[in-house]
């Protein structure tokens with residue numbers, strides 16, 4: 001199990017101010033418990049009411065939840081809607097037409113604003129452009145772009161015509177992109193010529209070309225390219241289209257395609273502990289409902305808020321809390337192309353000041369790296385900026401250690417702003433455990449309590465609920481509207497992975513360990529219980545990294561484990577056995593550098609092992625099983641206390657203990 005980087009235990013409570021509580025959507029714990037009770041007493045009634053009140057339906061649903069074929073649950077099944085209509089047209093009709101929907105800040109600081117009216121037009125033009133290429137409802141479209149209004153326009157345009165999008169993070173390599181395009185059976189790819197990050201121009205279209213060349217049965221007929229930098233790219237006639245040429249002459253009106261509530265809005269790939277990444281398939285109705293409710297409840301969004309979620313649209317956080325949730329509630333979002341440390345590590349604070357951000361949502365890794373930067377250079381410290389516009393802070397992606405929490409609370413929120421530590425996953429679609437900022441007393445390092453309506457427990461390996469204070473497996477007890485519907489094209493994997501028989505087949509297993517506080521019942525996430533690593537808030541399968549390392553021509557075998565890291569939460573330590581002799585000294589460093597480059601190229605720079613250790617063999621049991629637990633101990637530099645009598649080759653342990 002991966003460790004929570006926090007060592008210290010915090011027990012002091014932090015309360016919202018009276019002013020915050022008074023204006024909040026959920027203003028007290030009594031109000032919170034009342035919602036929980038309502039859901040418990042009439043589960044379908046609770047969700048049905050929320051769905052009717054918060055989502056615009058083209059055709060109302062008559063049944064809330066269909067549980068006849070578990071775990072393939074259906075929500076609002078006979079209702080029809082369009083998610084883009086709910087995000088855009090709705091805002092034109094209710095007085096938000098001239099309100100900024102997106103405030104985009106480019107890497108170089110240039111700011112572009114798009115009102116709801118403009119965004120609507122741009123989405124309609126793009127949707128008509130896609131239709132003109134024959135792309136239609138049910139088709140899959142891969143979006144491989146950087147953070148930009150264009151990426152959100154592409155996602156919304158797909159939603160508008162009923163095409164299912166699959167956004168692939170712009171940091172993924174050609175083989176990873178190819179795997180996803182192929183698995184999704186995509187008919188088109190939307191990309192940009194290049195992306196700009198930290199003053200550097202990085203290729204996107206060239207990687208799409210490489211990826212497409214790797215696929216045998218290539219269904220991609222069209223590639224649409226947004227011109228971001230204007231640098232020269234390879235252009236395949238008949239297949240490739242400049243976005244502006246495709247869309248400029250299109251009508252800015254596009255009737256939405258009404259789809260069933262269960263129609264797949266998107267597929268988003270996420271790493272698993274074994275095998276290839278899983279395509280988490282999300283619905284339209286249930287997903288949208290939860291994006292809206294969590295914007296209202298967890299983020300307490302108000303009409304005047306300026307909402308900044310720093311997550312890339314390539315991840316689920318960027319989907320729910322950039323592309324869909326904030327727009328569906330008529331919010332204004334700040335969208336940032338660059339990196340937090342360019343041109344200096346005060347960029348985030350500078351942008352909060354410049355755009356008068358009121359709600360700021362980011363990842364513990366970013367917070368930790370900015371703490372470090374501001375300690376090293378006071379010029380980039382948050383104290384140099386006016387952060388008084390802030391009223392709420394949020395954290396996501398990994399456990400936030402109390403030390404980082406307290407710094408965030410004090411230096412950024414000035415002890416005024418509640419922090420919502422939101423626990424959720426690609427598969428959950430939106431927050432599942434998080435404080436209600438106007439109500440929940442906060443404890444640093446705890447994501448506190450489930451969202452109203454959700455029933456979440458900690459159980460043992462047989463599915464029995466454990467008493468508070470005892471660590472176990474985190475499960476969700478009942479289906480919820482924004483849950484993953486299946487693994488794209490692989491129902492069996494969905495069923496066995498998320499609804500394991502060992503737990504009785506009716507509990508959703510998140511893959512995380514958790515413990516509840518004996519007094520408060522608050523949840524603390526203790527880390528993954530499977531072989532999924534969490535590096536800077538990004539889930540990565542150990543098997544994925546191992547198989548790429550093993551595919552390097554010099555490598556005979558590799559094993560990968562996670563290790564606690566002050567900055568990234570967890571980092572990757574790889575144990576590598578080469579086909580030839582054990583490398584030494586400078587040679588070992590060169591080989592390690594080469595292997596790191598290889599992993600970057602094959603998967604993504606995120607997957608690059610921070611540490612590589614060489615040995616003549618891996619520690620294995622007599623039956624040939626790699627003893628990963630032992631490798632974890634070695635990677636952490638801890639004393640080996642476990643029984644190693646079953647180990648085939650104890651002598652190699654000394655080799656593996658040596659760090660380069």
Ligand code: PRX
Pocket residue numbers: 270316317395396397398399400421422423424425426427447510511512525527528534537538539
């Ligand atoms: O281990 C948990 C961790 O991130 C995993 C989900 O990763 P992903 O699907 O990439 O989605 C990340 C953004 C929602 C979880 O299984 N995780 C996420 N948020 C938290 C967290 N761990 C502790 N506390 C959190 N707030």
